[in-house]
Amino acid sequence: MITGATSGFGKACAEKFAEKGWNLILTGRREDRLQKIKNNLTQKGIDVVILNFDVRHATEVDSAIKKIPKDVLPKIEVLINNAGLAAGRDAFQDGNLDDWETMIDTNLKGLLYVSKCLSKIMIENKKGHIINISSIAGKEVYPAGNVYCATKHAVDAISKAMRMDLIQYGIKVTNIAPGAAETEFSLVRFKGNKELAKQVYDGYTPLSANDIAEIVYFAVSLPSHVCINDLTVTPTAQASATIFNK
Ligand code: NDP
Ligand code: 8X3
Numbered sequence: 492m493i494t495g496a497t498s499g500f501g502k503a504c505a506e507k508f509a510e511k512g513w514n515l516i517l518t519g520r521r522e523d524r525l526q527k528i529k530n531n532l533t534q535k536g537i538d539v540v541i542l543n544f545d546v547r548h549a550t551e552v553d554s555a556i557k558k559i560p561k562d563v564l565p566k567i568e569v570l571i572n573n574a575g576l577a578a579g580r581d582a583f584q585d586g587n588l589d590d591w592e593t594m595i596d597t598n599l600k601g602l603l604y605v606s607k608c609l610s611k612i613m614i615e616n617k618k619g620h621i622i623n624i625s626s627i628a629g630k631e632v633y634p635a636g637n638v639y640c641a642t643k644h645a646v647d648a649i650s651k652a653m654r655m656d657l658i659q660y661g662i663k664v665t666n667i668a669p670g671a672a673e674t675e676f677s678l679v680r681f682k683g684n685k686e687l688a689k690q691v692y693d694g695y696t697p698l699s700a701n702d703i704a705e706i707v708y709f710a711v712s713l714p715s716h717v718c719i720n721d722l723t724v725t726p727t728a729q730a731s732a733t734i735f736n737k
Pocket of ligand 2: 636670671
């Protein structure tokens with residue numbers, strides 16, 4: 492199951508896992524995109540369940556997960572908690588409260604709601620692997636990154652906490668912390684401003700969504716006794732959240 496599969500890392504993970512023959516549960520708010528991805532993968536022989544919901548609302552999460560067909564539940568092996576976003580890049584004192592709520596509700600609370608439901612299914616199944624997509628922003632703080640960085644630090648912390656509590660059920664938890672990757676992320680962060688979004692990736696080669704999908708797939712395909720706890724990946728031209736070789 493991949494949250495936020497309509498774009499970027501989530502869509503690339505869907506394509507990578509499908510290429511390897513995995514059946515998928517794909518989620519997101521943009522139903523047209525989910526349907527298009529489903530049609531494409533179904534033609535390749537992959538079974539795809541799409542769940543159209545907003546991770547910010549616990550009741551929506553709960554009722555969407557209840558729609559997963561009963562025969563699919565025992566087959567759920569992996570949850571990729573990917574849905575997330577940055578909204579704005581303002582100094583703390585100028586922060587927009589709606590942006591703050593959106594990031595906290597999506598990146599932290601949404602991940603918690605989905606994981607609570609799925610961890611129960613994985614406990615029933617007596618196996619599972621939860622991959623949390625955090626960020627370099629969960630390892631470091633940068634100017635005007637404030638609340639986004641706080642939500643990703645929280646993902647880092649909750650990954651450690653989940654690993655401790657789920658260890659007794661043999662469930663793996665992997666935290667992945669990417670640096671700059673060119674997806675729709677910056678377009679969303681800068682609210683559709685294409686020029687500002689483009690500037691983020693000017694002068695160096697950023698990571699691609701496919702790079703992250705390769706890494707997620709690698710983490711999932713390791714033997715059952717091996718668990719990558721935490722993995723930070725940046726473009727070669729990025730040494731920290733703020734140091735780039737441009
Ligand atoms: P994209 O904007 O390309 O994709 C984000 C995905 O999240 C979309 O599929 C979107 O689907 C989904 N999403 C956002 N809000 C919600 C919501 N409320 N409910 C359900 N789904 C939602 O960005 P990326 O692929 O880059 O981002 C994926 C993850 O990676 C995020 O958690 C991001 O913070 C993280 N990340 C990104 C980095 C980058 O540089 N790109 C680096 C490090 C981490 P829809 O709009 O259809 O709901
Ligand atoms: C996305 C990468 O550096 O913009 O999480 O926070 S960064």
